[in-house]
Amino acid sequence: KQEVTQIPAALSVPEGENLVLNCSFTDSAIYNLQWFRQDPGKGLTSLLLIQSSQREQTSGRLNASLDKSSGRSTLYIAASQPGDSATYLCAVQAAGNKLTFGGGTRVLVKP
Amino acid sequence: DADVTQTPRNRITKTGKRIMLECSQTKGHDRMYWYRQDPGLGLRLIYYSFDVKDINKGEISDGYSVSRQAQAKFSLSLESAIPNQTALYFCATSDPARSPDTQYFGPGTRLTVL
Numbered sequence: 001k002q003e004v005t006q007i008p009a010a011l012s013v014p015e016g017e018n019l020v021l022n023c024s025f026t027d028s029a030i031y032n033l034q035w036f037r038q039d040p041g042k043g044l045t046s047l048l049l050i051q052s053s054q055r056e057q058t059s060g061r062l063n064a065s066l067d068k069s070s071g072r073s074t075l076y077i078a079a080s081q082p083g084d085s086a087t088y089l090c091a092v093q094a095a096g097n098k099l100t101f102g103g104g105t106r107v108l109v110k111p
Numbered sequence: 112d113a114d115v116t117q118t119p120r121n122r123i124t125k126t127g128k129r130i131m132l133e134c135s136q137t138k139g140h141d142r143m144y145w146y147r148q149d150p151g152l153g154l155r156l157i158y159y160s161f162d163v164k165d166i167n168k169g170e171i172s173d174g175y176s177v178s179r180q181a182q183a184k185f186s187l188s189l190e191s192a193i194p195n196q197t198a199l200y201f202c203a204t205s206d207p208a209r210s211p212d213t214q215y216f217g218p219g220t221r222l223t224v225l
Binding site for chain 1: 115142151152153154155156159169201205207211212213214216217218219
């Protein structure tokens, strides 16, 4: 059974500092890995999707890496801003289009 | 207008009551999903439907039932609500014709069972 773990569970940084969020998974037989952002009262927004054949994806200040063999992904957010405060979830997709989610990292960026 | 909507957005009910959560989508997707989220546990799949005639149990289906009334509508029912069903519930849709088959999430329904 696939298990996805995110460490740390919560993170507080001053504005301008880079954020590093970690995700690990137990079964490397995945199709892709996604990073989502969750804001209170709103649904999940997909930030980045990395196919199993890819090593990384970038979008603006966000960069996500994937090391499938070791079961790890890292989301980097450069030059954090207060608007980056949210919960970040990673999820792996395997056969049957099922997503398995980690518990999330709650991020607070202080002005 | 939002592509995936959920009603109600918040609901407080009592133990033993029957509750229905509704999900509607305007994306024209065949696939729909129901998840629940508990603090620190991420989202867990309750039921999913790949088309109107195809309903499948997810990881934690006990105590829940679903109905796919049309391509655009997928309802989740709690036949007799219990306090440990207090959670945030999300509906999602996806289109298998697209690669990757990205899921799009509704805003969530916060359910409290007293």
